[in-house]
Each structure stands twice: as C-alpha cells, then as structure tokens.
Amino acid sequence: MGDLVAVPKETRSSRPAANESSSGFDAVDRQLLELVQTEGRLKLSELGRRVRLSPAAVTERLRRLETSGAITGYGARVDPRRLGYGIEAFIRVNPHGGYNLKHPRTLELMERPEITEVHHVVGEDCWIVKVAVADTVHLEEILEEVSALGRTTTSIVLTSPVRQKPLPPVMR
Amino acid sequence: MGDLVAVPKETRSSRPAANESSSGFDAVDRQLLELVQTEGRLKLSELGRRVRLSPAAVTERLRRLETSGAITGYGARVDPRRLGYGIEAFIRVNPHGGYNLKHPRTLELMERPEITEVHHVVGEDCWIVKVAVADTVHLEEILEEVSALGRTTTSIVLTSPVRQKPLPPVMR
DNA sequence: CCTGAAATAATGATTCT
DNA sequence: AGAATCATTATTTCAGG
Numbered sequence: 001m002g003d004l005v006a007v008p009k010e011t012r013s014s015r016p017a018a019n020e021s022s023s024g025f026d027a028v029d030r031q032l033l034e035l036v037q038t039e040g041r042l043k044l045s046e047l048g049r050r051v052r053l054s055p056a057a058v059t060e061r062l063r064r065l066e067t068s069g070a071i072t073g074y075g076a077r078v079d080p081r082r083l084g085y086g087i088e089a090f091i092r093v094n095p096h097g098g099y100n101l102k103h104p105r106t107l108e109l110m111e112r113p114e115i116t117e118v119h120h121v122v123g124e125d126c127w128i129v130k131v132a133v134a135d136t137v138h139l140e141e142i143l144e145e146v147s148a149l150g151r152t153t154t155s156i157v158l159t160s161p162v163r164q165k166p167l168p169p170v171m172r
Numbered sequence: 173m174g175d176l177v178a179v180p181k182e183t184r185s186s187r188p189a190a191n192e193s194s195s196g197f198d199a200v201d202r203q204l205l206e207l208v209q210t211e212g213r214l215k216l217s218e219l220g221r222r223v224r225l226s227p228a229a230v231t232e233r234l235r236r237l238e239t240s241g242a243i244t245g246y247g248a249r250v251d252p253r254r255l256g257y258g259i260e261a262f263i264r265v266n267p268h269g270g271y272n273l274k275h276p277r278t279l280e281l282m283e284r285p286e287i288t289e290v291h292h293v294v295g296e297d298c299w300i301v302k303v304a305v306a307d308t309v310h311l312e313e314i315l316e317e318v319s320a321l322g323r324t325t326t327s328i329v330l331t332s333p334v335r336q337k338p339l340p341p342v343m344r
Numbered sequence: 345c346c347t348g349a350a351a352t353a354a355t356g357a358t359t360c361t
Numbered sequence: 362a363g364a365a366t367c368a369t370t371a372t373t374t375c376a377g378g
Contacts, residue, residue: 023256033250040212040246044355055355057363072256074212074246075336078205082242084195084342090293090300092327101333110334111304118334121262122329128262134342155264155295161273162290164247170256170306217371227372229346 025070025169028053032061033070037166040074070169077164085114085132087139088157092125095150100126106149116143126150197242197341200225204233205242209338212246242341249336257286257304259311260329264297267322273299278321286314298322 031051035042043068044055046063065071080088101107101120110118117129117130120139133139139156146152192198197205203223207214216234220227235242266340273279275293282290289302301318305311311326318324 004253024222025255033248033255036248036335038245038247040248043354054364056357056365059356060362068254069251071248072251073210073249075210075249075338076205076212077247078209079241079244080339082240083205083339084344085339089294090291112230112314113337113340115334116337116339117332118260119327119332120330121280121327122330123262124325125327128327132339134344149234153296155291155293155300158290158292158294160289162287165285165288166247167250167252167255167257167288167304168285172255172306215371224345228348228374232345233375266371 008039023169023172028066029061030168032058033065034166034168036062036071036074040076080132084134086135087133088116088160089131089133089139090155090157091129091131091143091146092153092155093127093129093146093150094152095127109145109149112142112145114138125153187309195341195344201233201237202340204230205237206340208234208243208246211250214334252304256306258307259305260288260332261303261311262327262329263301263303263315263318264325264327265299265301265318266297266324267299281321284314284317284330286310297325314335 028051032047035047035050042050042114044058048058051129053061062071101118102166114131114133115129116132117128119128120126121128127150129137131142133142139154143152143154200223204219207219207222214222216227216230219234220230223230225233234243273290281287286303286305287301288304289300291300292298293300299321303311303314305314311328315326316326
C-alpha cells in the first residue's frame with residue numbers, strides 16, 4: 001500500500017533549487033504538510049513511504065516544521081453533533097462602551113467550552129464568536145451572556161460544506 | 173512521566189453507572205477526547221498512562237470513538253502566517269438571484285485552497301466564508317470572485333484569542 | 345471491557361556518506 | 362540533509378477473566 005502522494009525523484013535532490021518557494025518549503029515539505037493536516041496520526045514510517053524518504057529524514061523535517069512554527073500542534077477532529085451539540089452558530093458582537101477582550105468579564109466568558117472560537121476583527125463588527133450549543137435553550141443562555149458585551153447578530157449554521165481544508169504553503 | 177490528567181480508580185469500573193452521561197461517554201472517554209483534541213499525536217501507551225488504562229484498552233476506546241463518528245479524523249494545526257498567508261478574513265455572502273451551493277461556479281470556487289471554511293447559515297446572511305490570503309492584493313482577487321455569488325461583507329481578522337478549543341461532550 | 349503476554353513494527357540515537 | 366544500523370519502545374493480537 002501507499003505511493004498515493006509521491007513526488008518524482010528528480011525534485012528531491014538535497015539542494016532543491018527548482019520547485020522550491022522563497023518561503024523555504026520544498027516539494028517534500030508541501031507533501032508532508034498536506035499529509036499531516038489530513039491524516040495527523042500517520043506513522044513516521046508511513047509518511048516516509050509516501051514521500052519516499054527514510055523515517056529518520058521525516059522526523060527531522062517535521063521537527064523543523066514544528067520548531068519553525070509552521071506546524072503548531074496536532075489534534076483530533078470531532079463531530080460536535082455526536083458530542084451532543086445540536087447547533088453551531090456565529091455570533092457577531094459590536095461592543096458598547098469601553099469593553100475590550102482583556103476585561104475579566106470577557107475572559108471568563110471565553111473560558112466556557114461552548115465558545116469554540118473568538119476572532120477580533122475589523123469591518124462591520126468587532127468580534128466574531130463561534131459557539132456550539134446543545135439546543136435553542138442553550139443558545140439563548142449563551143446569547144444572553146454574550147449580549148452583555150455588546151449588540152449581537154447571530155447566524156445559525158445549517159451545514160458546513162467546507163471545514164478545515166488542508167492549507168498549502170503559498171506559492172511565490 | 174504523566175499522571176497529569178488522572179481519574180480516581182473508583183470511577184473506572186467496567187460498568188460505570190455513576191458519572192456516565194446518557195450520551196454514552198464515560199469519564200475515560202471524556203479524558204481521551206480532551207487529550208487527543210489537544211495532543212493528537214500522543215502514543216497509545218502514553219494515553220494509557222494518562223488515563224490509567226492499558227494501551228490495548230485505549231486502542232479499543234479510540235476505535236469506538238472513531239467508528240461511532242465522534243472522532244472524525246486527526247490533523248496537524250498550522251499557522252497560516254508561517255505558510256505565507258498574512259491575512260485571514262470572514263466574508264459573509266448574500267446571494268443574488270438563484271445561486272446555491274450546488275452551482276458549478278460555486279463548487280469550483282470552494283475548491284480554491286484560500287477558501288478554508290464555508291458555512292451555510294440562516295440569519296442576516298446566507299453563507300459565511302473564511303479565507304486565508306497572502307496580502308490585500310490577494311484578498312481583492314478572492315473578493316472579486318466571491319462577489320460574483322452575491323453581495324459581500326468582509327471582516328479582516330486581527331487576532332484570534334480563542335482558536336479551536338477542545339470540545340467536551342455535553343453533560344446531561 | 346479489561347488485562348497480560350508475545351510477536352511485529354516503529355522510533356530515536358549514532359555514525360557514516 | 363539523508364541513509365543505515367541497532368537498542369529501546371510502542372502497537373497489535375489474542376487468550377482469558
């Protein structure tokens with residue numbers, strides 16, 4: 001098995017001049033980044049087979065990607081619905097008055113497990129908060145708390161046709 | 173090493189009546205779900221040490237969580253900026269006319285690596301699209317394409333104080 | 345569902361190219 | 362940077378409670 005995502009031998013010289021971006025990622029890095037983003041528990045030996053490198057070389061490559069900060073960690077993806085969260089929603093917040101993200105009230109709110117993402121943004125609103133809740137009653141409860149921070153606009157997720165696609169390094 | 177997240181022996185009987193939710197996750201499942209969401213490359217043996225179970229038992233538990241669909245996969249987390257994406261943004265879209273997500277034009281657009289998430293929502297808008305782009309020129313390019321689908325409202329991400337927190341199963 | 349033991353496979357350290 | 366070797370650990374499978 002394997003050989004699904006292979007690269008021609010020619011592009012794998014130890015000094016890959018062609019096919020390497022100025023950002024310091026060569027073709028093998030690209031492959032590894034894609035592989036670990038989609039199948040994060042692959043063995044080093046299996047990764048080695050796929051990119052045609054020894055396990056030791058893959059270890060070294062991944063270590064570099066990790067210490068350089070390109071790879072920030074690994075995690076299981078879960079299905080919120082299977083964990084009992086029937087509703088996901090985006091809540092946009094326009095703070096009134098002097099609230100900011102450092103406020104104790106805000107920090108405490110962000111601790112709640114239902115708050116899965118918080119983004120500070122510029123544009124029509126100030127924050128975009130993503131939540132996972134069990135049901136509409138639960139949503140109402142969270143919404144009341146978030147409303148303390150500002151005027152909210154809520155969008156309930158029906159489906160997510162694209163979820164966390166592997167991100168390739170930019171070509172340039 | 174280890175013993176960071178341990179559970180008292182009493183809660184680990186083979187038929188855990190107390191402390192188990194009706195959703196079918198007991199205390200050990202909870203711990204495993206948290207551990208694999210935050211440190212997805214932990215060895216089965218290490219997971220076993222943390223939850224005080226044999227590696228074989230952990231294998232079996234994870235297999236069940238995977239086949240039941242609670243765990244949908246594993247992946248590396250990456251830092252978009254380190255991959256050359258200087259800007260992340262949310263683009264809300266209000267389609268004009270008869271566009272929908274099945275439209276070939278839309279499907280093609282969603283293939284682009286810059287489009288990292290697409291959510292079909294109800295509320296003020298129809299879709300919420302998350303993008304990662306190299307710079308403002310790149311953003312303009314994507315925005316032009318997305319604008320073909322409907323009226324857009326863009327929010328550029330400054331910082332993300334909460335990103336992909338581990339989601340615990342709901343208690344009930 | 346779990347443990348324990350035994351066979352197989354993966355990993356990490358070292359050395360060499 | 363990568364390969365090859367070898368000592369150490371991890372994983373898988375299966376018998377049994």
